[in-house]
């Protein structure tokens with residue numbers, strides 16, 4: 221499983237880390253309370269220092285778990301967990317037998333063994349997934365200032381201009397998740413907030429911090445503590461302290477140390493920037509790779525004696541920064557942009573365009589005015605239907621699942637989530653095709669039965685489910701992850717690409733996926749729209765609503781216009797629940813016709 225492929229799984233790492241911290245504290249208190257263990261004072265003191273350091277890094281997440289919905293925070297968490305706990309639990313003196321080890325070492329060793337068995341715990345490969353997620357978001361939503369055209373001069377030209385509407389929204393939403401936004405976008409890399417200037421770039425913490433202070437004056441400390449982003453880019457606590465000098469805001473001054481720790485949580489360090497560049501080169505995101513390389517170079521040249529170097533001292537290790545070469549050898553291999561064959565390429569471009577537009581806040585390009593119908597299916601069910609497209613039909617039904625039912629469905633799914641499979645082998649790398657986790661929920665609970673019946677009432681189709689071969693499939697609940705997406709695909713299981721995966725027996729029993737009914741179980745802060753590249757239509761995820769479309773023509777052939785995709789989640793936590801309705805027993809409900817479009 222990829223921990224980065226589900227936001228829910230990512231969030232559950234907070235609890236895990238808390239467990240580890242509590243365990244470390246226990247080891248420490250036992251060691252100091254029992255002299256018989258003969259643990260040296262030095263070791264205990266060292267352990268306590270480590271605990272304190274790890275706790276400080278952990279604290280912001282404990283208070284604001286939702287910040288993991290921001291890709292940079294999620295990336296940082298993965299990077300940190302993949303390396304820090306490895307260092308903490310590494311017993312340095314080698315070739316010691318178990319009974320030669322001290323109490324603390326022994327326990328650390330045990331912890332290490334336990335952690336290594338946790339399937340959810342980040343590994344170096346999770347780091348790559350996380351980096352790829354961040355890179356993908358930047359790529360799809362153009363969060364960089366048009367690097368292709370401007371790269372040679374972008375870091376030197378003061379006239380450099382770019383309108384990056386998605387980038388602007390990214391920045392302004394970032395604020396809610398503890399990141400700086402008080403920057404003039406276009407001139408900034410939306411991820412890092414680095415400001416491009418004639419002389420290169422400058423960290424913009426001063427501007428940010430000033431705006432923070434003015435807000436503090438207006439709104440009070442609680443607001444500021446929640447939106448404590450601006451110092452994210454601060455080099456060190458002294459600077460924060462300096463900035464508040466003479467303003468007479470003692471509360472801010474006393475909090476500055478604490479803030480810097482939270483901010484450092486989100487900072488993309490030089491090391492991280494290098495890592496992002498490396499992963500971008502390896503995955504042939506050429507333009508992105510150049511940008512990250514450049515940022516790493518600039519960041520390195522501006523790096524102040526950062527908190528990170530102190531922290532390494534705290535953790536019991538002699539390791540310094542890992543030295544990743546700035547200009548990666550993969551460079552040469554990266555001759556052209558990621559290639560696609562021509563039809564797929566057109567679809568892909570259109571998909572990117574629609575994703576971008578929806579992230580910019582551009583309304584979905586509807587060919588018609590939205591119309592609404594009221595269905596009275598039961599005396600107590602009144603459906604509010606919006607026609608998104610008439611031919612072929614795509615409809616949205618509003619308020620068809622209550623917040624309470626949503627929580628229930630999510631809860632049932634949570635324990636069963638695992639990496640989503642691919643129904644087709646469109647492209648080799650799953651990270652580019654489908655990044656999410658899925659759980660299949662048969663109609664065991666009353667809630668699911670009710671929702672299934674509702675889908676039947678709204679569509680007029682038979683949604684009965686008992687086992688394989690029944691008219692509808694079980695609910696498939698999906699939670700997307702860091703940069704989570706589902707690249708353009710057809711839900712029909714009978715297309716030439718998919719045949720062979722779906723057994724003919726299965727098809728014979730229930731037929732193909734005639735219709736898709738998809739509940740949105742969440743809103744998404746930025747990104748995550750459902751787009752139909754052939755039809756030039758995008759559907760924004762709206763919590764509580766459901767979309768309906770038909771994957772088959774009336775003659776039973778797959779309708780290739782219904783290719784669709786889930787755009788990468790840029791910021792937020794996206795959940796959907798699919799109900800696929802098969803051909804079986806729909807013969808009088810959606811009659812066949814020789815005229816495919818009837």
Ligand SMILES: O=C(O)CCC(=O)C(=O)O
Nearest residue numbers: 706749750785786796798
């Ligand atoms: O998440 C979305 O918006 C689309 C999901 C989808 O197409 C699928 O699960 O088949």
Ligand SMILES: [Fe+2]
Nearest residue numbers: 709710711784
């Ligand atoms: Fe789909």
